[in-house]
Amino acid sequence: MNIVVCIKQVPGTTKVKIDPQTNTLVREGIENIVNPFDTYALEEGVRIKERCGGEVTTISMGPPQAEEMLREAIAVGADQAILLSDTAFAGADTLATSYTLARAIEKLGQPDLIICGRQTLDGDTGQVGPEMAEMLGLPFVAYVSKIEDIDRGYMRLQRMIEEGHEVIEVPLPAVLTVVKEINTPRLPSLRGLARSKSAVIPIWTAQELGVDKNMVGLSGSATRVINIFFPQRVHRGEILQGELESRVESLIDKLREAKII
Amino acid sequence: MAIQIDLDKCTGCGNCVPACPFGLLEIVEEKVRLKEGCTLCGACQEACDYEAIIVEAVEPSSVSDSYQGVWVFAEQRDGRLKSVAYELLSKGRELADTLGTELCAVCFGHGISEVKQLIAYGADKVYLVDDPALAQSQEDLYTGQLVELIEKHKPEIVLAGATSLGRSFIPRVAAILRTGLTADCTGLEIDLAGRLLLQTRPTFGGNIMATIVCQTKRPQMSTVRPRVFKKNVPDKSRKGQIIKVDLDRERTTSRTKLLSFVEDITEMVKLEDADIIVSGGRGLGKAENFQLLQELATVMGAALGSSRPPVDEGWISYSHQIGQTGKTVCPRLYIACGISGAVQHLAGMQTSDIIVAINDDPNAPIFDVVTYGIVGDLFKVVPLLIEKLKGDLA
Numbered sequence: 036m037n038i039v040v041c042i043k044q045v046p047g048t049t050k051v052k053i054d055p056q057t058n059t060l061v062r063e064g065i066e067n068i069v070n071p072f073d074t075y076a077l078e079e080g081v082r083i084k085e086r087c088g089g090e091v092t093t094i095s096m097g098p099p100q101a102e103e104m105l106r107e108a109i110a111v112g113a114d115q116a117i118l119l120s121d122t123a124f125a126g127a128d129t130l131a132t133s134y135t136l137a138r139a140i141e142k143l144g145q146p147d148l149i150i151c152g153r154q155t156l157d158g159d160t161g162q163v164g165p166e167m168a169e170m171l172g173l174p175f176v177a178y179v180s181k182i183e184d185i186d187r188g189y190m191r192l193q194r195m196i197e198e199g200h201e202v203i204e205v206p207l208p209a210v211l212t213v214v215k216e217i218n219t220p221r222l223p224s225l226r227g228l229a230r231s232k233s234a235v236i237p238i239w240t241a242q243e244l245g246v247d248k249n250m251v252g253l254s255g256s257a258t259r260v261i262n263i264f265f266p267q268r269v270h271r272g273e274i275l276q277g278e279l280e281s282r283v284e285s286l287i288d289k290l291r292e293a294k295i296i
Numbered sequence: 297m298a299i300q301i302d303l304d305k306c307t308g309c310g311n312c313v314p315a316c317p318f319g320l321l322e323i324v325e326e327k328v329r330l331k332e333g334c335t336l337c338g339a340c341q342e343a344c345d346y347e348a349i350i351v352e353a354v355e356p357s358s359v360s361d362s363y364q365g366v367w368v369f370a371e372q373r374d375g376r377l378k379s380v381a382y383e384l385l386s387k388g389r390e391l392a393d394t395l396g397t398e399l400c401a402v403c404f405g406h407g408i409s410e411v412k413q414l415i416a417y418g419a420d421k422v423y424l425v426d427d428p429a430l431a432q433s434q435e436d437l438y439t440g441q442l443v444e445l446i447e448k449h450k451p452e453i454v455l456a457g458a459t460s461l462g463r464s465f466i467p468r469v470a471a472i473l474r475t476g477l478t479a480d481c482t483g484l485e486i487d488l489a490g491r492l493l494l495q496t497r498p499t500f501g502g503n504i505m506a507t508i509v510c511q512t513k514r515p516q517m518s519t520v521r522p523r524v525f526k527k528n529v530p531d532k533s534r535k536g537q538i539i540k541v542d543l544d545r546e547r548t549t550s551r552t553k554l555l556s557f558v559e560d561i562t563e564m565v566k567l568e569d570a571d572i573i574v575s576g577g578r579g580l581g582k583a584e585n586f587q588l589l590q591e592l593a594t595v596m597g598a599a600l601g602s603s604r605p606p607v608d609e610g611w612i613s614y615s616h617q618i619g620q621t622g623k624t625v626c627p628r629l630y631i632a633c634g635i636s637g638a639v640q641h642l643a644g645m646q647t648s649d650i651i652v653a654i655n656d657d658p659n660a661p662i663f664d665v666v667t668y669g670i671v672g673d674l675f676k677v678v679p680l681l682i683e684k685l686k687g688d689l690a
Contacts, residue, residue: 046500098332126336129467130476157500159620160479162467169471174436174551177464191555195614196460197568197623198373199560204553216614253298253336257476260335262507263317266498272651272666274658282670283680286652287688289668293650295572295629296596296685 036089036185037146040080041136041167042073042108044101045157069104072152075213078220079182080150081112087185089147090114094139096124096132102236110223110231117143121240126253129158133166135251138244140171148190149210153178161212168210176205180216298352299336303327305348315343317504335506361491362450363514366392369442369456369466370403370414370422373433377403377410379527379568380457382417384520386528387484388455389418391493394486397452402445404438406431415536417528422536423449427543432554435465440548443472445541451515453493455484458519470517476510477517482524483507493518502620502639522568523626523647560615567599567616572629575601575618575645579634579655579674583611588678589633595685601625603632603641619644633674637662654678 047068080091093108095101096119105116119139127135140149149171154161161177168175180200181193188207193200195214205211223231241248249255275282290296308326315321320331321340328348338351368388370381385401392399401419403411406428414422425441438461446454446469454469456462458480470477483496487509493516495508510516567573574593576586586600593600601623602616618625620640630648635641637653637660645651646665653662658671670677 100332125332126334128476129479130471130474133471153621159499161463162470162477162479165464165467166471166477169439169468175464175468176552178460197615199558199615201557202555204555206551215608257474257513258478258508258510260337260506261494261509263335263337263339264505264507265317266502266505272663272669274663274666274669274671279672279676280680282672283677283684286668286670286681287684290629290650290652293629295650296688 036083036087036148037144038080038083038089038091039140039143039146039149040073040077040091040093040108040113041149041151041163042077042093042095042104043070043155044068044095044097044104045070045155047156067100067104069107070152070155070157072154072156072213072215074152074220075215075217076150076152077108077111077113078218079213080148081221082218083148083182083185084112084114092117092143092146094119094136094143096120096127096135096139099238102238105236106231106234107223109234110227111221112227116234116236118236118238119244120238121242121251123241123248124252126256127251128256128258129160129162129166130257131251131253131255133163133170134255135244135246136163137167137170138246139239140167142239142244145208147207149173149208151210151212153212153214164210164212171210174205174209175211176203176209177212179211179213182217299330299334299340300350300352301328301330302348302350305346307346307348309345311345312340312343312349315339363452365398365400365449365451366395366453367400367402367446367451367455367515368419369454369462370401371457371459371461372403372405372408375405375407375409377408377413378457378459378522380459380520380522381414382527382530383522383525384455384457385414385417385419387520387525388453389528391453391484391486392418392420394488395452395491400449400451402442404430404441411538413530415534415538416530416532418534420536422538423541424538425541425543429543429545429550432557433461434550434552434554435461435468436550436552437543437548438465439468439472441544442469444544444547446473446515452491454515454517456517456519458521462519466517466519473513473515475513475515475517476508477519478508478510479519481518481520484518484520492516498643502643521624523624560613567601567618567623567625570599570625570627572596572598572631573601573618573625573627573645573648574598574631574633575603575635576606576612576633577603577635577641578605579636580606580611581634583609585675586612588675588682592631592678592682592685595682598629598631599627601630601645603635603638632662632666633678635662636660637665 093113093116151164184191368384398420400421401414478495485494628649632653650667653666
């Protein structure tokens, strides 16, 4: 099985605070991390390789510093990593991103399986996986929580939906997005760390991919961000005061007034 | 499209630095420098008094005006329409009226009851594809059929629910049509001059709101999470047309096969339909303590929800998770117990009518969105609440 895992470097936003003076994101101390959802995709790719043989290739589109993250991917079991980096790729929306990734996957040859995380932490759209599947003309299954079996060109898997889970059979090659329930990503091994230090990570530019510059980056994007602002949270609440018992009683009174209970 | 910085004009004054919402500008050796990640929003250009920063404007739209009408993908499951279909029709009606165009619902399935309800909620036309092959969500068939209908009728806007189905197949439709798609919109408005859909969505985990347009491609496509828009009161006297369309078997075949479906039955009351939700977070400490919340939920006739940490810890199943990577809910009453209120959780519940939080940390961000807050130990407050409610009901 030749497996491609798409990963992205994102700001570790959980600690992001807004500076009340300047109304901007406080970036100090915010390090870039691999998109947490992608770590499950990578782990699953490595597990499948360990079971069925083959190779795991990680690809990422991003600025040159994303190379560091691709090294981390090698440390946890990827065989090789490729960085798609070019100023022409900047400002890409999901359409241009999935086009660029799809062209890179075609350049790699015909993989048997492509795995992505369910969404990224920053853009948070979950659209790149399905859009890329369509550009590659491959079947697609989202929110995969378990791979039950791989046999003779087919994969049987479980995917999560609102109401429960479905068991689905999909022919390979296919594109999957996975959820965190699928596995627990491993820590890097000493051997992996050694490999990651010496690994050569090729950088593919627009020219190397042979892509039309009008299809990538901002020029290839169908959507544009025209405004950004910070959500206004109006403090409208009332913190109930007094003895615990009277606070609970007052809450019940208020809910009764609102005709909720 | 690009941002250009003229270093000859730049005086290094630094006015632009705080203007960048992403903090990407810095002054190095008395000149401005741009880090990676620019979205070309233009905020720095406005802040610069020396015309040193130029963000090239978007070329005027050259979109064919043959695209007309607002469409809503009306999702159903087991023949029953989902609430998000009605919510989107209510919003879609407003958009169509502003544009002076028609509102159409598109519905795929088999033996769907209440198709007329789509008209009562505002549709002028319903394109209905009823076929046994569509009894279960077949995403390949859905993708092919929706593309075909869009290519034939050319709507200018297509809205769909950001459900697991919508988030999975709508991007494929957009990719085939090579058009823009904006995920999880929380605001939709019309800019009449360019007949543009102004799509506002949270990004960076809800820390930033972005307004996005799709200027040069049609249709303009958006997904919207359930319970983001309110349903109108249905008008049963509204007239509309139901147009039956045959499933195109030539064009659409399904490559994936649904072998079985296992329903999650740990939910006593469905979260999405609940009037009251009692929800627990990390403050519960362990799985057994959900019993206490379940007791409160039972007394109130409420559904049981959770923030992400208890799900990660394995205290409760994923179907109870509310927030960015879980469900979006909008009950009449949301009671958050031991939930600190990370933005990712707030994103899933902050439009609830009344929000009550019980937490022993007075600085927990959840208190920023509450209607009523009780600062205190939930293991004292909740039993007291149960006792008093039971006393009231007895």
